[in-house]
Each structure stands twice: as structure tokens, then as C-alpha cells.
Amino acid sequence: MGDTGRGLLGLLSPTLLGQLLRELPRGETLAENVQGGLLTPEFVQRLRGEGFSGYALAQLKANLAWLAFYKGRLLEAWRQTDQGSSHGVAAYQATQGELAGGTLSLYRLSPEAIPPILALTGGILRAAALPAGSVVAADLFASLGQEGFTGALVLEDGSSGQGWYFSRGQVLFGAEIPGGFGAGRLHMAHTSAEAPPDLFTVLEQQEQQRQQERLEALWGAAQAVLREYMGRGAVPALERLRRTHTAQDPGTLGPSLRRWLETSLEPNAALMFDRLVKG
Amino acid sequence: MMPVAGLVVTVLLALAWLAGLVLDNTLRSLAEGLFNFLGAWAVWNIATHSPRPMQRVLSGLALGLVLLGVGDLLYTWGLAGHDTSALREAVYIAGVLLFLVMGTLLPISMERQGLYREGFTGRVLLLSVLGGVLLTALSRMIRPLSPVEMLYAGAAFYLTLIFLQQSQALAGGRIGRTLQGVVWALVLGSLARIVTVLVVATPPTLHWSVVVYDLLWISAMSVLVWSAGRRS
Helix, strand or coil: CCCCCCCCCCCCCHHHHHHHHHCCCCCEEEEEEEEHHHCCHHHHHHHHHCCCCEEEEEEECCEEEEEEEECCEEEEEEEECCCCEEECHHHHHHHHHHHHHCEEEEEECCHHHHHHHHHHHHCEEEEEEEEHHHCCHHHHHHHHHHHCCCEEEEEEECCEEEEEEEECCEECCCCCCCCCCCCCEEEEEECCCCCCCCHHHHHHHHHHHHHHHHHHHHHHHHHHHHHHHHHHHHHHHHHHHHHHCCCCCHHHHHHHHHHHHHHHCCHHHHHHHHHHHHC | CHHHHHHHHHHHHHHHHHHHHHCCHHHHHHHHHHHHHHHHHHHHHHHHCCCHHHHHHHHHHHHHHHHHHHHHHHHHHHHCCCCCHHHHHHHHHHHHHHHHHHHHHHHHHHHHCCCCCCCHHHHHHHHHHHHHHHHHHHHHHHCCCCHHHHHHHHHHHHHHHHHHHHHHHCCCCHHHHHHHHHHHHHHHHHHHHHHHHHCCCCCCCCCHHHHHHHHHHHHHHHHHHHHHHHHC
16 A cells, blocks of 8 residues: 555544444435445446546445545445454455445545545544544644645544544535534544555456466466476477467466367376366 | 286296297297287387377387287298298388388377477487488498398387487486387397397297397387386
8 A cells, every 4th residue: 555554444443434434425426225236347447437536335234335436546445344344455355245235325526525535544644532622623623724634534432423524724525613522532644645556456466466376377287297298308398388378368278278288198187287286 | 917917928928938949949939929919018008008199109009019920920930831921021011111100100299299399300300310221321231131121120220219319308207208118129129130130040040149139029028018017
């Protein structure tokens, strides 16, 4: 995640964070409580293509999942789990895996509204657990306005809480400046100057790397089989094999290498290949 | 099971050959002839456990050995007073030609299958032809050879060189180990040819060169049996 922090993840309970995310303004509602299966890869591609900004809330049985989009990029995923919460790529993958059995809501926000919200889970901690009673709300809002603060301010009061979001000092979503904070603790995180990486890109890179590793594993197994059968002659045989088998997709390359070993050498060579590929 | 059976048959045939050497030339010749079938059976066994491109070739070599065995049996029959020379020669030539074709096909089919670097087979065959011609010419300098004898000697040298080069290129692998057994058998067989070139045997009198030829040929077949046993 580069220099981006963990925002208020370490301070707020998953339940409270879930409540804050649920209470985010709805902007323009694109879908509400529809079948989770709606978020197909094709639909995600459409969101990317049209530069969607906003967020998705998914209800997966008892747990909530939240996806934040900024100009078509998926910048954050957060998910409640039975044990706590997870975020980032892991949260997105887990959410994708369970979406079919859940419901999904999709809300469009203006792009400027997204970075302050991202501070909740990916911002840099500015202040933690300030006794709210000792802070004068008007003064705090004025000073944040003056410095052009971009980020999130959260008042945690027991199991409930309230959030305010600032973009360049402006309070977003028409939230009113409270007369006073009363009891509770205040947490603040500002949005990192460096945008978090697009989780789609991260996933694609991970997928590419996994494919590369699988391709290397296949070629390694083929090389080992050839060495077993061809000894010194394995090197030129492997060179020719690489020239004739150029598939970059492990799902295609694996069976075609196996077939080649079976017909060019013998069935046992293919079995040896299977064993090596399985590791 | 296979190695034990092969070993037992080898020992029995060797004993029969020894008995024939001492007691009866026909028995000696018969035992030597039967060794060819033992060798053919061994090569067939190697073929069934070999990679696909080698199976057809080794099966062909096994068939070639069967033909040589038939030729040797006809020779044995000839020792008993029948005239078999014309048929015998034809059978021998057919066996040797089969050897030549199959030996040549081995690197070709291996390269076509993608197991050898392109051009490797061309080099192997060229060197084997040159080597075979050279060695046959050298043999001819020792003693004038009839065209048929030249074919036998040339084929033995040519095949030995083909298999030798391939077993070198495949050293350290299963195929190389299989080929090595065949190479040793071919080397011994070639030496046997050299012995017959060096001395003209005059049957039915038993000449020492016949004993040496038999010993080399029996060793060649035994190496094949040993190779087959090692594989299974």
C-alpha cells in the first residue's frame, strides 16, 4: 500500500466502522439491495470504463463489505469478518467469492468525496482518542478549514459514532458543525498524498505473476522429465519444445506439454510430469 | 521374472555351446544360432519399455536378429549336409538391410519428434556413413572382401557409429542407458565381424576364429539380455 497508512482501522471496532460506512451519504443510487451476483467481472469492467466514483455496500449474511471506487479505480475494499475485519485485495477477493449469496447496493458520489472517506481505512493517523469533552467543536472545524484539511474526523462514543469528512477544509455532504462534542473520543486521519494503488491493477499483476510462476513450474517439470529421459540431450530437446509450445496460458500449456511427453517419450513420462507439477 | 528367465536361458545356451565346442560342431552352431533369438527377445523387451520413437526401431532390430538367427540355423542345417547357402545368404542380407533401415530411422524419428536439435541427425548419419566406409575400406586392406562381406562389415560399423553417437548425446538419461546396452552389443558384433574378416574360417573344420566369433556374438546377445533385465 506504499506510504498510505491504516487510517482508523486500529482504533475503531469493525462494528463501528461498518456503521460509519453504512451512514455515508447515498449520492445517486444506482442499485439498492440487488442480488450480489450483479457485480460480475463484466459489470466491474463497465464501472472501470465509465470512470465510476462512489462506493458499493454488500451485505454478506451478517457481515458488511464496502468497496470504494475513484474515477473507475477500485481504491479500497473493506470487509467485516467473524473474527474482525480485513481490507485491500484480500477483502475484495473474499467479498467477490461470497457476493453471489448476498445483496449489493451501489451509490455514485462526486470524485472529490472519495479521498476523505478513504482516510478511514487508508489515511494517515493525525489524532487518536482525544477526549471529546476537551475539544471545542467550532474551533476544531475552523482550524481544519483553515489548513485545508482533507480526511475524516470520527467521534466515537461507546459502540456508536459519527463521522465528518473534509475536502480541502470544506465539510462534505452538508454536515452541520456540532455545537459541542460532549462525551466520547475523537479520532482524525488525513488522506495520504499518495493515492492507493488500484486493487484491480494489483489483482491483475498478482494474477500475471501467478501465471508466470505456473508457466515456470510447468517448464521446470518438463525440463526435469527430459533430463531424466534424455540426459545430456535434454537441453536441445527443451529448446525445441519451447519453440513449438509457445502458449502463455498455463491451462493450455500444461495439457499440451503432457500430451507431447506422452507421445514423444512414454506414458510414464507424462505421469512423472504430473507428479512434478503437483509438487 | 524376466531377468531370471533371461539369465537361465543364457546359461543353458552357453552350456549347450560349450558342450558343442567339445563334443559336436553342429550343437555348437545350433546354440550360437539360438542366441540370436534370445537377443531378439531381449531387444523386443527393451522396445516395449522404451519411449515411443524408439519402439518401432528396436522392434525392427529384433526382427533383424530373428532373420540372422534363421540364417544361422540354416547354416547349422548346412553343417548337417544340406545345401542352404543361397537361401541363407538371402536371409542374412534381408536381416542386415532391416538393421540398416531401422538404425537409420532411429535418429530421424527422434529428430522429427523434436527430441534432437535440428541437423543433429544429418551429422550423425554423415559421420556414420563416412566412418562405416572408412572402416570397411581398412578391413578390405587387410583382406579382400566380397561385396556381401563388405555389406556385413560396413553395416556393423555404420550401426555402431550411429548408436554410439546417440548414446553419447543422451548420456545420463534413461534413453541413453537403453541405447548403451545396444551400443555394447553392436560393438561386440562389429568386433565379431572384424574377426571373420581377419581370418577365413573353413567349415566344417573348427577354426579358432569361429570360437572367437561365437564368443563375441554370444557376449553381444548376453549384453542385450542383461540390458533388458536391467530395464524391467
